[in-house]
Amino acid sequence: MGRKSLYLLIVGVLVAYYVYIPLPGDFEDPWKLILLNAKYKAVIHLAIFIELLGLNHFLASVRFFMDEKKVPPTSDENITVTDTTFNHIPVRVYVPKKQPKALRRGIFFIHGGGWSGNSAASQNYDLFSRWTADRLDTVVVSTNHRLLPEYRFPIQFEDVYSSFKWFLRKEVLAKYGVNPERIGVVGCSSGGNLAAAIVQKISDDPDSKIKPKIQFLFNPLLQALDMDTPSYRENSNFPSLFKSAVVRSWSEYITADRSLEKAMLSNQVVPEESSHLLKFVNWSSLLPKRFKKGHVYSNPTYGSSELSKKYPALLDVRVFPLLADDKKLHGLPRTYIITCQYDILRDDGIMYATRLQNAGVPVTHNHIENGVHGLLFMDLKITRKMKNQYVSWLRENL
Ligand SMILES: *[C@@H]1O[C@H](CO)[C@@H](O)[C@H](O)[C@H]1NC(C)=O
Ligand SMILES: *[C@@H]1O[C@H](CO)[C@@H](O)[C@H](O)[C@H]1NC(C)=O
Numbered sequence: 044m045g046r047k048s049l050y051l052l053i054v055g056v057l058v059a060y061y062v063y064i065p066l067p068g069d070f071e072d073p074w075k076l077i078l079l080n081a082k083y084k085a086v087i088h089l090a091i092f093i094e095l096l097g098l099n100h101f102l103a104s105v106r107f108f109m110d111e112k113k114v115p116p117t118s119d120e121n122i123t124v125t126d127t128t129f130n131h132i133p134v135r136v137y138v139p140k141k142q143p144k145a146l147r148r149g150i151f152f153i154h155g156g157g158w159s160g161n162s163a164a165s166q167n168y169d170l171f172s173r174w175t176a177d178r179l180d181t182v183v184v185s186t187n188h189r190l191l192p193e194y195r196f197p198i199q200f201e202d203v204y205s206s207f208k209w210f211l212r213k214e215v216l217a218k219y220g221v222n223p224e225r226i227g228v229v230g231c232s233s234g235g236n237l238a239a240a241i242v243q244k245i246s247d248d249p250d251s252k253i254k255p256k257i258q259f260l261f262n263p264l265l266q267a268l269d270m271d272t273p274s275y276r277e278n279s280n281f282p283s284l285f286k287s288a289v290v291r292s293w294s295e296y297i298t299a300d301r302s303l304e305k306a307m308l309s310n311q312v313v314p315e316e317s318s319h320l321l322k323f324v325n326w327s328s329l330l331p332k333r334f335k336k337g338h339v340y341s342n343p344t345y346g347s348s349e350l351s352k353k354y355p356a357l358l359d360v361r362v363f364p365l366l367a368d369d370k371k372l373h374g375l376p377r378t379y380i381i382t383c384q385y386d387i388l389r390d391d392g393i394m395y396a397t398r399l400q401n402a403g404v405p406v407t408h409n410h411i412e413n414g415v416h417g418l419l420f421m422d423l424k425i426t427r428k429m430k431n432q433y434v435s436w437l438r439e440n441l
Pocket of ligand 1: 119120121177
């Protein structure tokens with residue numbers, strides 16, 4: 044074989060490797076997914092390589108390659124957009140220009156990005172918040188938080204909680220013309236994790252008399268105590284979230300110690316003395332039959348007590364909102380959860396929907412059959428349908 048054909052062969056194999064993806068579903072635009080898959084795969088391999096060379100942290104490289112363009116706060120004909128701080132946390136606020144007929148709804152929004160990427164200024168989040176404010180005639184506060192790997196739990200949680208509590212102050216709500224009885228918390232992915240966590244926390248915080256009326260969670264991350272659920276098994280190599288990257292993010296959120304990542308990969312996180320927690324993430328009892336199809340449950344293996352003693356965050360409900368007990372869940376507001384069939388996080392959301400429902404919380408669970416993680420920012424027909432459902436549910440329930 045000549046040198047030229049050898050090169051061609053290598054390039055061909057590489058292209059095939061990055062582009063190949065078994066598509067199980069009936070996707071509206073398979074090429075979008077194929078390209079997305081190739082991009083994510085390449086970024087993750089590059090980030091691993093850069094880390095091996097000792098040049099940069101894996102998550103910092105992923106952020107560098109994946110982050111959306113940041114845009115300045117620009118008002119348009121309908122919405123006034125400003126950057127400010129709530130209790131020292133940078134936030135971006137969207138207020139409709141139209142003269143209000145009464146006090147408005149207020150949405151507190153938390154972006155996704157695995158606690159390590161994006162911000163309120165990321166173009167896709169800026170557009171979404173602006174669109175929400177305009178369509179619903181509502182005030183939107185899009186909060187930032189400090190990011191991994193420079194900062195880890197509890198910083199992300201505390202940043203978001205402290206900006207949320209600032210927003211709930213009477214004088215702040217009055218300044219933006221927000222009705223204290225019509226406040227909603229919305230989050231995507233890791234933002235959904237933070238949203239669920241702050242909604243639980245505020246529900247019995249005696250400092251705050253004002254409580255949110257609803258929570259809306261897009262594809263949230265809610266637990267890492269069992270990473271062998273059917274959705275983990277089915278979608279571990281499916282874009283836009285690969286299991287290796289999700290495990291790395293979860294473990295980094297808690298500690299830089301890579302032994303936790305190993306424990307998570309072998310599903311050995313919960314120590315024997317905390318075995319009572321496993322029932323809160325037991326997919327065998329919490330998933331409806333159709334999501335268990337073909338999967339056999341096995342209890343996660345017990346992990347080392349040393350690890351959970353060293354890193355108490357490992358059993359902390361502010362990290363894993365699914366660990367809240369039923370009594371706590373009972374006090375939570377009306378909830379909307381979106382899950383997607385081809386999302387590794389699917390079962391997290393479904394289990395939370397089941398648990399909230401069992402605890403007496405009104406839940407709307409919207410499961411999207413041909414959906415993937417990150418659907419919100421894909422320009423597809425099912426995206427538009429989902430966004431319209433989002434707005435009409437909020438119009439009715441907030
Ligand atoms: C402003 O609102 C009008 C009326 O709803 C709409 O047609 C227009 O597209 C909006 N402008 C922007 C920039 O969204
Ligand atoms: C999970 O639920 C199944 C059946 O509902 C049960 O057999 C199993 O013991 C449970 N495991 C844990 C760890 O709770």
